[in-house]
Amino acid sequence: MATDRRTAILEAAARTLTRRGVRGLRVDELAAEAGVSTALVYYHFKDRSGLLRRTLEFLTDRARQYTAGQNGAAAPADPRVLLELALLGGLPDTPGVPDTPGVPDDSTAWSELRAGAVFEPELRAALAEAGAARVREVTGLLARVRPAAGPTELSSSAERLTALREGLDARRLGGVLHPRHARALMREAIGVEIAHLSRAVRPNQPVQPTQPTQPVDASTPPPQFD
Amino acid sequence: MATDRRTAILEAAARTLTRRGVRGLRVDELAAEAGVSTALVYYHFKDRSGLLRRTLEFLTDRARQYTAGQNGAAAPADPRVLLELALLGGLPDTPGVPDTPGVPDDSTAWSELRAGAVFEPELRAALAEAGAARVREVTGLLARVRPAAGPTELSSSAERLTALREGLDARRLGGVLHPRHARALMREAIGVEIAHLSRAVRPNQPVQPTQPTQPVDASTPPPQFD
DNA sequence: GTCTATAACGGGATAGAC
DNA sequence: GTCTATCCCGTTATAGAC
Numbered sequence: 001m002a003t004d005r006r007t008a009i010l011e012a013a014a015r016t017l018t019r020r021g022v023r024g025l026r027v028d029e030l031a032a033e034a035g036v037s038t039a040l041v042y043y044h045f046k047d048r049s050g051l052l053r054r055t056l057e058f059l060t061d062r063a064r065q066y067t068a069g070q071n072g073a074a075a076p077a078d079p080r081v082l083l084e085l086a087l088l089g090g091l092p093d094t095p096g097v098p099d100t101p102g103v104p105d106d107s108t109a110w111s112e113l114r115a116g117a118v119f120e121p122e123l124r125a126a127l128a129e130a131g132a133a134r135v136r137e138v139t140g141l142l143a144r145v146r147p148a149a150g151p152t153e154l155s156s157s158a159e160r161l162t163a164l165r166e167g168l169d170a171r172r173l174g175g176v177l178h179p180r181h182a183r184a185l186m187r188e189a190i191g192v193e194i195a196h197l198s199r200a201v202r203p204n205q206p207v208q209p210t211q212p213t214q215p216v217d218a219s220t221p222p223p224q225f226d
Numbered sequence: 227m228a229t230d231r232r233t234a235i236l237e238a239a240a241r242t243l244t245r246r247g248v249r250g251l252r253v254d255e256l257a258a259e260a261g262v263s264t265a266l267v268y269y270h271f272k273d274r275s276g277l278l279r280r281t282l283e284f285l286t287d288r289a290r291q292y293t294a295g296q297n298g299a300a301a302p303a304d305p306r307v308l309l310e311l312a313l314l315g316g317l318p319d320t321p322g323v324p325d326t327p328g329v330p331d332d333s334t335a336w337s338e339l340r341a342g343a344v345f346e347p348e349l350r351a352a353l354a355e356a357g358a359a360r361v362r363e364v365t366g367l368l369a370r371v372r373p374a375a376g377p378t379e380l381s382s383s384a385e386r387l388t389a390l391r392e393g394l395d396a397r398r399l400g401g402v403l404h405p406r407h408a409r410a411l412m413r414e415a416i417g418v419e420i421a422h423l424s425r426a427v428r429p430n431q432p433v434q435p436t437q438p439t440q441p442v443d444a445s446t447p448p449p450q451f452d
Numbered sequence: 453g454t455c456t457a458t459a460a461c462g463g464g465a466t467a468g469a470c
Numbered sequence: 471g472t473c474t475a476t477c478c479c480g481t482t483a484t485a486g487a488c
Binding site: 026027028039047048162 | 483485
């Protein structure tokens with residue numbers, strides 16, 4: 001599978017990241033998993049955080065690869081189906097086990113990297129790019145489902161859907177939310193956002209204003225939500 | 227402020243957690259911050275993960291306290307405003323600085339604890355309870371805004387909104403999303419969900435089906451989204 | 453490029469006095 | 471209950487041979 005050792009290390013890093021998280025990632029454990037010495041890891045990646053950064057890029061490439069393969073062969077499918085596949089894909093019933101054989105489940109690794117980026121600024125750039133790519137992908141699919149919607153509304157919806165997906169992932173991986181329920185909530189959210197985009201171009205139904213009218217930064221003390 | 231040392235340690239732990247994260251939390255650093263010795267920390271909290279668990283409970287109490295104070299004095303406000311305060315509160319323009327003086331910003335700490343729970347199962351129970359409490363709070367407020375909506379729809383909307391808030395927090399804290407934009411997206415999401423709840427009880431507007439019709443577990447290979 | 457061996461150190465945890 | 475002092479283990483990272 002891995003042509004050279006460098007790639008083998010990155011694959012092992014991705015697996016170990018899923019299994020132990022950023023915090024639990026031990027260089028010697030991943031080296032053993034890759035079948036190499038720890039020294040070789042440092043030779044190729046300078047230090048631990050360099051390895052982490054490269055692993056993130058490796059996962060980005062892998063994600064792109066599967067997404068591309070998806071849009072290729074069985075191409076002209078219903079955009080709504082593609083959208084659901086894009087947002088529900090990798091939401092397995094049992095964490096660690098991919099919902100489709102052959103496609104690795106990297107959601108744990110991504111979740112960890114996102115959390116790790118809060119205190120490791122050198123991860124941010126790569127993470128931001130990966131996040132932006134996903135938003136672009138979802139925006140594009142939404143545009144195919146609702147061509148009449150404006151670009152701002154489309155990208156806002158895409159941002160909400162991807163952020164929701166990430167929030168659901170965190171809850172699910174933390175054992176707080178059942179995977180099936182996460183899936184159901186995500187699927188509903190897609191419907192809700194699509195309905196919203198429909199209304200956005202047909203203003204003849206004055207249901208509820210999307211933008212709230214009253215300011216929020218009132219002088220009343222806000223609750224400590226988080 | 228802190229009547230006894232134990233509380234002082236917990237307050238220091240919360241602050242240090244915000245500043246360094248779960249991974250970066252050093253027992254001696256927090257002890258110094260609390261003005262006590264490391265030994266005393268171990269005396270009161272057995273070990274590091276015990277301290278983490280108690281800190282989570284401490285933060286839960288603190289959140290409840292502020293939420294309660296909110297619903298108290300200036301009570302009978304517009305439920306929509308209360309809802310926005312509940313979901314937008316603690317979304318400051320600059321992380322670490324509370325959007326309201328006197329109310330500590332614990333969003334970083336919560337985000338860290340959620341991520342930490344993935345690989346520290348002993349945190350899960352307390353975390354799940356805190357999450358459920360927030361969902362209940364939001365469900366209650368939504369019910370006041372849309373009394374005609376069914377309980378299932380209300381709690382699903384609440385779950386989506388809280389999970390979205392958490393996802394936005396993660397992105398914002400990772401430096402990937404501008405705080406103002408996070409706020410705007412969250413505010414819009416509230417409008418979108420309320421509109422959805424309105425439609426749920428007025429089926430005379432056949433806009434778009436909330437529940438998608440086609441199954442997702444097709445045999446086509448899904449993309450590797452995450 | 454890859455290994456073995458080891459240096460160097462950070463930080464969790466405890467012993468024992470007060 | 472609280473402190474000082476210290477142990478000691480796990481982990482990162484490097485030196486140097488092949």
